[in-house]
Amino acid sequence: MTDWSGYLTLILQGALVTAQLTVMGCALALVAAFVAGLGRLAPFAPLRWLATVYIEFFRGTSIFVQLFWVYFVLPFAGITLSPLMAGVLALGLNVGAYGAEVVRGAILSVPKDQYEATIALNLTRLQRMRHVILPQAVPLMLPTFGNNAIELLKATAVVSLISLSDMTFQAQVVRAQTGNTLVPFLAILILYFAMASLISYAVRLLERRMTRGLDGVR
């Protein structure tokens, strides 16, 4: 009989790494999505170009290649990151590029009427965004953001390629050491699903809160 408690602890340690990567990656992705999404709509052309280049580049190359660059190539430029930081950076920037299009789309879908009312009320560009446009656009972003966060969670497994001991990595260690395939892989199957469900639930909760009082509008 194998003593499973030690091995399961190993997998749970991996789950912690996966959770860390997901939370920090999502935080970075959120920031990147707003910066680039708003950048795409900026009144200054250079900002728009910069945002477009970022979005197209990160959507047009694979997460594997991005991770290798961040971890193996950046050190040649004098930037050495821990595996965790490299993972967060690659995941955050990658998913942020998709999020940027969500931000842009949601902002553009706020009716032009609303924008014109803010001009007639003499709000500044920033005030328009902050008080009128974004409060109406963010609820529209949430469902897709939820999907993006789950995509990010699932993509965290790539970090095992730079020797970070996430959940998938630990499951393989356990499998190699015990010779048992079913238990470790069933464990991570359940854990991934639980984490994804948690994200879905949190996003739905947030959505309900933010659209309160808005019923009958859309």
Next chain:
Amino acid sequence: MVPASTKGAGVSDPIIRIQQLEKSFGPLRVLDGLSFDVQPGEKLALIGPSGSGKTTILRMLMTLETISGGRIEVCGEPLYHMQRGGREVPADEAHLHHMRRHIGMVFQHFNLFPHKSVLDNITLAPMLTKGEPRAKAEAHAMELLDMVGLAEKARAMPSQLSGGQKQRVAIARALALKPRIMLFDEVTSALDPELVEEVLLVMKRLAAETDMTMLLVTHEMGFAHEFADRVLFFDKGRIIEQGPPEQIFTHPTHERTQTFLRKIIAAGHRV
């Protein structure tokens, strides 16, 4: 031939001066050298067939469109131009912001902010643009809501209001910034017929009680007659005829004005 304002004593500098104004949408030329002045306190009705450019004129005054040529002056300052280094250059966002404080607008479709309560819709701009403290902004907002007869709706969300109520809130919201000029673009034409009267009533009271300059685009000829000091009849971006309402509505001299008024009456609008 600008009649003296009802309120002002004698001739004063115009509060709005439109000179050789041009506006094109792509190949479509909507305004082609339009000029007219508006005196401080004057109540102006802009009438004319659909597509004649009335909305475009108001939108240009509210800086919602760019100009293709010509010049607009508001309160003695150019709207779309500014001085820089002794030369006149196109206005930047800061100049437009500076000029917009003179002007407020009420839209055909109200354009209330759906995520804000009635009270917050009204206090938002005074708090942000004038830095008014919330208590002061809310007190003023309540006065305005009282004036439009909606004090009890202060905490309601826009989605809970009828069209007529929404439009009265929109009027209060525009007034909260105390603009010298108010623009009304067909503010009753999106309303069910039975809700038109309550909005017109508010506007009549406003016209009687303030010395604000008001420009009104409307198909309500009866209301224009009562409201306006001067009526401008537009067709294809030009002023065909203008004068006091009695003259335009009872003795229009131009054939196109007569045809237009006949059609409006036939369509069931009161004159």
